[in-house]
Amino acid sequence: xxxxxxxxxxxxxxxxxxxxLFWLTISIFPFIWTLWGSFKVKADFxxxxxxxxxxxxxxxxxxxxxxxxxxxxxxxxxxxEFGRATMNTMIVTVSVVSISLFLGTLGAYALSRSTFKxxxxxxxxxxxxxxxxxxxxxxxxxxxxxxLNIWGILPTTIIVLxxxxxxxxxxxxxxxxxxxxxxxxxxxxxxGCSYFQAFRYIIxxxxxxxxxxxxxxxxxxxxxDFTVTALLLNQHNYTMVxxxxxxxxxxxxxxxxxxxxxxxVSATAPLFMIIWFFQRQLISGLTAGAVKx
Amino acid sequence: MPHRTFFWFxxxxxxxxxxxxxxxxxxxxxxxxxxxxEQVLMEVENCDPFGCTTNVRVDVEATEKIEAENxxxxxxxxxxxxxxxxxxxxxxxEAWDNTSSIGEFKDIVLxxxxxKALLFTLTFCFAVTPPVxxxxxxxxxxxxxLAKSLKGLIVFGTILPMIVTPLIGSLVLFWMIDSQGxxxxxxxxxxxxxxxxxxxxxNLTWITLIIYGIWHNTPFAFVVFYAALQTVPQDPLEAAxxxxxxxxxxxxxxxxxxxxxxATFIMLICLMDNFRVFEPIIGFSAEGVAQSxxxxxxxxxxxxxxxxxxxxxxxxxxxxxxxxxxLTPVLIRTWKEFKTER
Numbered sequence: 265x266x267x268x269x270x271x272x273x274x275x276x277x278x279x280x281x282x283x284x285l286f287w288l289t290i291s292i293f294p295f296i297w298t299l300w301g302s303f304k305v306k307a308d309f310x311x312x313x314x315x316x317x318x319x320x321x322x323x324x325x326x327x328x329x330x331x332x333x334x335x336x337x338x339x340x341x342x343x344x345e346f347g348r349a350t351m352n353t354m355i356v357t358v359s360v361v362s363i364s365l366f367l368g369t370l371g372a373y374a375l376s377r378s379t380f381k382x383x384x385x386x387x388x389x390x391x392x393x394x395x396x397x398x399x400x401x402x403x404x405x406x407x408x409x410x411x412l413n414i415w416g417i418l419p420t421t422i423i424v425l426x427x428x429x430x431x432x433x434x435x436x437x438x439x440x441x442x443x444x445x446x447x448x449x450x451x452x453x454x455x456g457c458s459y460f461q462a463f464r465y466i467i468x469x470x471x472x473x474x475x476x477x478x479x480x481x482x483x484x485x486x487x488x489d490f491t492v493t494a495l496l497l498n499q500h501n502y503t504m505v506x507x508x509x510x511x512x513x514x515x516x517x518x519x520x521x522x523x524x525x526x527x528x529v530s531a532t533a534p535l536f537m538i539i540w541f542f543q544r545q546l547i548s549g550l551t552a553g554a555v556k557x
Numbered sequence: 558m559p560h561r562t563f564f565w566f567x568x569x570x571x572x573x574x575x576x577x578x579x580x581x582x583x584x585x586x587x588x589x590x591x592x593x594x595e596q597v598l599m600e601v602e603n604c605d606p607f608g609c610t611t612n613v614r615v616d617v618e619a620t621e622k623i624e625a626e627n628x629x630x631x632x633x634x635x636x637x638x639x640x641x642x643x644x645x646x647x648x649x650x651e652a653w654d655n656t657s658s659i660g661e662f663k664d665i666v667l668x669x670x671x672x673k674a675l676l677f678t679l680t681f682c683f684a685v686t687p688p689v690x691x692x693x694x695x696x697x698x699x700x701x702x703l704a705k706s707l708k709g710l711i712v713f714g715t716i717l718p719m720i721v722t723p724l725i726g727s728l729v730l731f732w733m734i735d736s737q738g739x740x741x742x743x744x745x746x747x748x749x750x751x752x753x754x755x756x757x758x759x760n761l762t763w764i765t766l767i768i769y770g771i772w773h774n775t776p777f778a779f780v781v782f783y784a785a786l787q788t789v790p791q792d793p794l795e796a797a798x799x800x801x802x803x804x805x806x807x808x809x810x811x812x813x814x815x816x817x818x819x820a821t822f823i824m825l826i827c828l829m830d831n832f833r834v835f836e837p838i839i840g841f842s843a844e845g846v847a848q849s850x851x852x853x854x855x856x857x858x859x860x861x862x863x864x865x866x867x868x869x870x871x872x873x874x875x876x877x878x879x880x881x882x883x884l885t886p887v888l889i890r891t892w893k894e895f896k897t898e899r
Contacts, residue, residue: 272702276702276804277702280699280702280703283695283699284699284700284703284711287696287699287715288711288714288715290772291714291715291717291718291772291776292714292717294729294730294733295717295721295729297729297733297739298729298732301732309732309738310732310735310737310738311737311742318739366569367569367570367573368570370566370567370569370570371566371567371569371570371571373566374558374562374563374566374567375567377558378558378563379558380560380563384895386567386571387891387895388888388891388892389574390574391884391887391888391891392884392888393574393578393579395829395880395883395884395887396578396582396877396880397832397833397835397851397873397876397877397880398833399833399835399851399854399855399873400581400582400585400851400854400873400874400876400877401577401578401581401582401585402581402854402858403581403585403588403854403857403858403866403869403870403872403873404580404581404582404583404584404585404588404870404873405577405581405584406858406864406866407584407588407628407629407866408581408584411628423573423577424577426573426577427573427574427576427577427578428577428578430570430573430574430578431574431578434570459558459562459566460562463566484720487722488721488722488725489722490722490723490724490836490839491835491836491855495855495858495859505722505724505725508724508725508728509724509839512728524728525732528725528728528729531725532721532725535720535721536717536720539713539716539720540713543709543712543713543716546716547712547716547780547783547784548784550777550780550781550784551780551781551784551785
């Protein structure tokens with residue numbers, strides 16, 4: 265029966281394939297174009313005369329002697345200190361993910377196992393916190409951070425990103441822990457474990473699917489953040505995204521524009537690779553997150 | 558779980574949230590009640606062979622002293638909220654009294670910075686959300702019909718615009734629509750107008766930003782719809798098939814009603830997320846013609862001479878008010894869900 269329902273006529277298949285191709289072009293082509301263009305010089309990528317120069321590398325050939333050039337990459341990684349920004353991003357991302365998972369699993373486990381009414385209010389408050397625009401929070405941070413003299417350094421940014429990330433992590437892990445049968449840790453409690461032991465020895469071994477999903481979202485938040493990092497870090501400590509924006513702000517010479525283009529590629533490539541491997545978790549998390557906020 | 562154990566489990570995360578989400582909101586509020594210290598002025602007499610002139614100068618020392626005593630500035634109550642850059646009560650009253658037609662009044666009000674930003678923010682929100690839902694649904698339906706072996710790859714391709722941060726996403730598009738980029742140049746050739754530029758007119762810039770918004774948000778709607786499509790019950794579909802319903806009728810009368818709650822939810826999330834639109838404005842360098850509330854806060858904090866904490870705080874509070882408005886239906890929904898769960 266199912267087979268007959270799900271059998272598609274030829275027309276539908278054709279229309280559908282065309283639509284999918286069209287859609288994929290829209291969603292992927294800009295990235296491919298940027299990747300391609302990052303190996304050209306500015307006069308080709310932004311070609312006043314003829315956009316096909318970007319394909320053939322007409323000016324690139326004149327300026328560098330070959331149709332592809334790594335000049336923008338080399339310069340942005342050396343002169344532009346993009347390597348340093350990459351390092352900072354790695355520090356921030358790894359710290360944010362590990363700290364936020366540590367705090368999140370403990371909290372979400374407690375929320376999922378407690379039967380008291382206050383858990384509900386905590387979750388509602390977390391939902392409200394999640395909706396707060398990050399920039400409004402940043403406007404609250406700056407003044408106290410200047411006074412305490414902790415502005416501009418990585419640890420401050422890390423802790424801020426962890427906090428901003430907590431509401432979502434809590435909700436995600438909360439709905440995950442709800443699916444882990446209660447009997448599992450209850451039997452451990454009856455056998456004389458403390459709650460912490462039950463968490464450590466019974467829950468931890470089975471919680472990895474949920475943790476991977478939550479970790480993926482923490483990673484994306486930390487890796488992609490612009491609002492917090494641009495305003496809370498000093499120029500020297502910039503992570504990749506504010507660094508790219510900084511390249512655009514300084515237009516002293518044309519090369520900087522291509523630095524931004526090549527840096528966009530350097531910054532996006534690792535992210536896409538990670539998502540390629542963890543696509544399934546990303547989608548399951550989005551669905552859970554969407555249903556729960 | 559006993560209260561004591563619960564407390565220790567929840568403490569670290571609660572502390573992080575209170576210190577870095579709760580307190581900043583309170584701090585923002587306090588900042589919004591204060592305004593920058595006034596500069597102390599002093600008169601200086603300059604004498605030269607041709608006579609003496611008195612100039613007014615800033616007394617740096619005295620200003621710095623006040624600054625050190627009162628780093629937050631002086632108390633201003635709700636003054637910042639009603640000034641020209643925010644709710645602008647005086648200006649609106651004046652405009653109301655001095656204009657003869659509604660159109661004229663509207664022009665004046667919508668040129669005040671706050672209302673201008675609010676107009677853009679709301680336009681963006683409400684122009685992006687409906688196409689996102691429709692397009693997301695169509696893409697989900699379409700991907701759902703594909704062979705299993707293809708799905709993984711195509712889903713990956715589809716979600717790319719959502720994964721990159723809005724700043725990078727908008728930059729990538731911006732470089733293409735630049736008058737010297739591939740799309741921008743092609744449009745010029747197409748319309749045979751070498752001066753045509755998507756950046757030139759404010760309407761075109763708004764449209765570009767909205768298209769970007771749709772591009773960025775559709776994958777989210779797609780993923781949620783796609784997951785929800787897997788939960789559509791098969792029996793009614795089969796029954797409808799036996800009764801002779803066409804494919805379109807089955808989608809219209811069985812699948813869509815089933816996805817209705819999901820669609821409202823995507824709508825709410827989309828509205829909420831887009832209400833804080835900010836990064837695309839930077840990415841598209843559209844500051845000149847499109848300002849959003851979040852962008853106003855950023856601008857106050859990026860002020861070259863002095864960070865305007867008071868002004869940023871006031872805009873923040875007003876933004877939070879707007880978010881609260883949009884958040885209420887989500888909260889009510891969650892509340893109901895919880896009630897039924899228990």
